[in-house]
Amino acid sequence: MKIHIIDYETCSAAGLNLKTLRTSLKNHESGLVKNNLPGSDLDTWIGVVEQVNNVSDLGRWQSRNNALAALGFEQGTIRQTVSGLIGKFGAARVGLVMGSSTSSIDRTEMAYTKLDESGNLTEQFKQPLVHNPHALSLFMAHLTGITGPSLTINTACSSSAKVFATGARWLETGIVDAVLVGGVDTLCLSVLHGFNSLQLLSPNPCKPFDQYRDGINLGEASGFAVLQRSSESSNGSGINLTGYGESSDAYHMSHPHPEGLGARLSMTQALKQANREAAEIDYINLHGTSSRANDLIEGQLISELFPNTTRCSSTKAWMGHTLGAAGITEAIIAMDTLNTNIIPGSKNLETLDEALSLSIKASDEHKVCQHVMTNSFGFGGNNCTLLFSRSE
Template structure:
């Protein structure tokens, strides 16, 4: 594929708001995980015992009144993330160059604003016909749909091109890059605002806990003692534009690979078939060999099965010299936002030469190859990759490069 310039990128996570907050925490090896204080309470009247990557300040960050129809935690985080790193200013420059109808919105999410739906069901009131109904303040259909995020971003930015919400579980906001690339290549649009947002709620915490995937301690990706993930929330965005249309920042999307092995609803393929297919296709589209990649941000959830299978797929494709790591010890697993957040981390590695290691992990797993690095490194690299794998075998790998 032809390289697709990236004009800007931003992320807001438990590490803070904007790129500099992410960079500072990564370099300082400061985790954003904290003991969970997020409801609803469990049967004992206490929050679920686990660690979460919670974004500070959302409770006090109501949407502007003109967008009250979209009010919910997830859209609050979307608005907060959009305001960082002068992204909206650069988006306006894109609008001036191409027009609002020639810029697509492609965003990913896993649960969208389901937290508002939970609140509505907890607060059911008698309706006009006597049957249960949502309370008046939550009788807003747009927040009870997965497209709530895309619809809100479209309203908040004023863009009038195609507006797409991708919901493929934890690969959602990685797949947005591939979708945007196809839209631009087809000539449907000249540029795209891509990103993803997911927030903590009961369905997330108790859903993953019911699958016995949540650790009671901060997650330890690829550690021999790992016993589950830590959940987080995050939002992030990037601006893509067709080559030659404007002045880029020297970074670009050079390849993507997608697969759907459909092995199991919640377990990865035991031989990592889908993961390897996605990585191989991304390398092929980028026109590079595996040896060219300097850094790989792994999906690395810290569940026993995911990490060993991903590590085996990586070892079967990449040389021992690869620096590969999971950054979920910093942010937690941010679900549908993981793709955009960890793509930002890969872009930072390209831009600044700081290659993160893995937090909380110290005991190597013999099942994982030498590509898995616990310690940070510094190196000027040309190519970086990001893996994002979702339930049902929805996988996506991305190749970014300095141009």
């Protein structure tokens, strides 16, 4: 069964919405800035969505993560699309699948800095629905009025790629008639200093797949897409989800499998489900974090599975690695090439890693694509590959 992408929208440091993101990609304008996160003096670059600071009226739902979700949901036509589907099918027949790796831990961090004299939470921070791994989906159900099945996926950096696969299965089995999928993650001290403890942060703007890359930059983002069965949709975006692959090799808590075992499985599964050969894929948005190990292993695997003419790029140098929101952010960038006919380059790439042989360039390419892929590989070997195709 083909799944139609009815609508999609993204919000990150590279652009408040899809329209501004397209402009940033076209002009090669990165949203990364020197680390200015309050309470942190780490020498690195981050992708901050400054407009989130203006969202402070969420009451009992207040957290930076929920604020970014609310901000992103107001962009484009996502809110109107979801409201229309609720009106058509009923709120109980619309599903909700969100991905987040940190949920609202930013709010929990703040709560512990403002304990009362007895060491207890103060009234404003007694928020059981916020200090909760499922907080994002709870908040989005509240915000949208969706009463259908709701799920939060937390598989690290593949979280909001896997939402597409779950949403597709719900539609294929008839559990719902439409699904809002999304992902949101925000910067906080736990995230930034946690990655620093793994010695992964770069003091420079990241350079995915470059010979001289020296680490990653972190960012925050929100993204949403609306899925529906092809037989019941007018398909406003002209894009289908035609294949997905998921795997969990569980090789190591933070290091990818040295031979890319799980990543290979996710890519080959997506191709098989879509009934496509590797040579038919026009563009792959790589996970490409700019770490030494991740880029090398993914790059070598791409060379083994795909022709060297398959155009690839990593787009993390625009907004940073947005963790649990990276999957949907990069899925949207990949699928949007089917509408813009522009394959984004790999920003900051100067000298390709000498151990790799890929069709990857810093410059954009104008091309009418038919089939595109995106990879999202998370800690613990949680991998997901999505394949999108132009509607026939």
